[in-house]
Amino acid sequence: MRTTDAGGREAGRREGGRPSIYDVAEVAGVSHQTVSRVLNGHSNIRESTRERVQRAIEEVGYTRNSIARALATSRTKRIGVLVDSAVEFGPGSTVRGVEAAARAAGYTVTTASVGEDARSGVGDGVEYLMTQGVEAMCVIAPRSSSLAALRESSPRVPTLVVAADAGDGILSVSVDQRKGASEAVQHLVDQGHTRIRHLAGPLDWLDARERERAWRSTLERAGLEIVEPGVGDWSSDAGYRYALESPDLGTGTAVFVANDQMALGVIHGLHDRGLRVPEDVSVVGFDDLPDARHFLPPLTTVRQDFHALGATILRLLVRALERDGSVDGATTPAELVVRESTAPPRGSTPD
Template sequence: MASPGVEKPNIRQVAQLAGVSHMTVSRVLNDHPNIRESTRRRVEEAIEELGYRPSLTARALATQRSHRIGVLVESATTFGPTSTLYAVESAARASGYEVSSVFLQAGAKITPQEAVDHLVALGVDALCVVAPRSSSIADLRRIAVGVPVLVVKPDKDPTFLTVTVDQRAGTALAVDHLVALGHRDILHLAGPLDWLDARSRERAFHARAKSWGIRERPVVVGDWTADFAYEFARGIRELPEYTAVFVANDDMAVGLVHGLHERGFSVPDDLSVVGFDDIPLARHVIPPLTTVRQNFDALGVSIVEVLRAAIEEREIPDVTRISAEIVTRASSARPRKTA
């Protein structure tokens, strides 16, 4: 491996060590399909031994591509969008791509058009949009981008490529877990319903609850924050008829548990609580939170796979819906006895 102060290895040195031409090394670096597996392996071993890192500028000149993905992120202070961005950056680096990102926040001066224009001006090969609001997607439809666009959203789209963690299946896991414990009266504390994921979870909750014959209750619509759920719980004067709460994200679930504790209610003895996301804090609160884990690493890998296929004009891989899983901890238990 190259050391500080030593001249960086070049593509011809890789070719010499691997016993191939420099054009063959170039084809391996650019994932050319017509390369023998044994040849590809020799080249990759030579690259690793020499510590060779291809020049993005040279690759751009050779392929007419920048090997750069643009990411437009809305509400980057919330767990899901932030985790998605980190996952895309990691997967892109592993695939030899760089990431340029622009953040949109409520009240910010930059418009979606300006954000897209900025990324396109950087010469990105494709655009990933982590814009969770339906209004943001509507804005995007009015913009001519000129490169492949992928939107992280729960439903397929006639205009854009899509990849998502399966929100409906994740919600079903939460409801099924509570039903298996014996709960038949469950409240849903939803996220803001102009968010696509919150709307998907809310609809999936009603559908799954109906399939189990669970009592239909109006949802409580929150704002994703622990403070909202804390204040909601503080407003509960006596033990409610419902025996469990499915909360649309872990931040609100943590606030709910805190507020219930201050009102003198026990989780899970009086009320079971199940969240969504599996934030790092979820396993450390008291009681540790039962939740639905979103696999953001797999999401990032799939986003990059789909975008690379679109950039290279290959068949789009069928990896557009990532499985979620239920993580059972101490905040859910069998329901209390009701009258």
């Protein structure tokens, strides 16, 4: 039953029941209305009060009843995430970034995956998420085919696309692929390399296209020769085959690889071909896999901050809900991480 303490506050914990906001209020020394405002993200709460309520929530073990909240407020605070190619590092890491940001902000996430057939998979995924009562939707659409299917499906809630170069009329956010790739290639140029090759990812992938364009434009600005890139499938095996079989790589002194997984295969293939990294060929990747620092040699690469990306996604979706969808897209920075897989070409000195 509900009781009152000496100060007149209701202490609403039932014997053996789950903690309520009244228990949180009692521990925090505030009213239950204040606890409710903190839980719902009201801005007119002192930071010291907010922190005291948060500590009380942890102390009593209070968890929100999302069904009751939805009935009381007509809001589910549920975000839908539709992800294409969830097994790949970038899309999978983006999902985890969104989930972490949503939990911190008091939202829940429902996820649906797209199979090989993006056209039917995207439409089915959108409909599934709508039946789950999502208030807004994040679509991780790395392939142009999934982006085209999304345009046809027309979700009925504020929708943000996680994709590089998503095109006009689509609210989008992504890591700054072009700037990150440009810095990676410029690093090789600054070291004195003049024959810089590229192993691209599948060119149906928007991020792969952006990285390839950045490689090409950086070489053009430097006045260097452009040899058409190889194309892989993101796997180590693709990198290994490229390193063993590509005649163009054999005439280069450096290679920018579109992801770390293929870069691992390139390093292996170069070794089997009798070439050393970085003494004979410098190698740069993209992603900064958790294991990239343990490659032999440790890999120079471009780091994508998926936690920052998730926070940006959630912030934009919440703004879209508050402003009826009228917000701008954004990019988050990429960071070049220089390790031991790159060095000046033999017989040269960098500027």
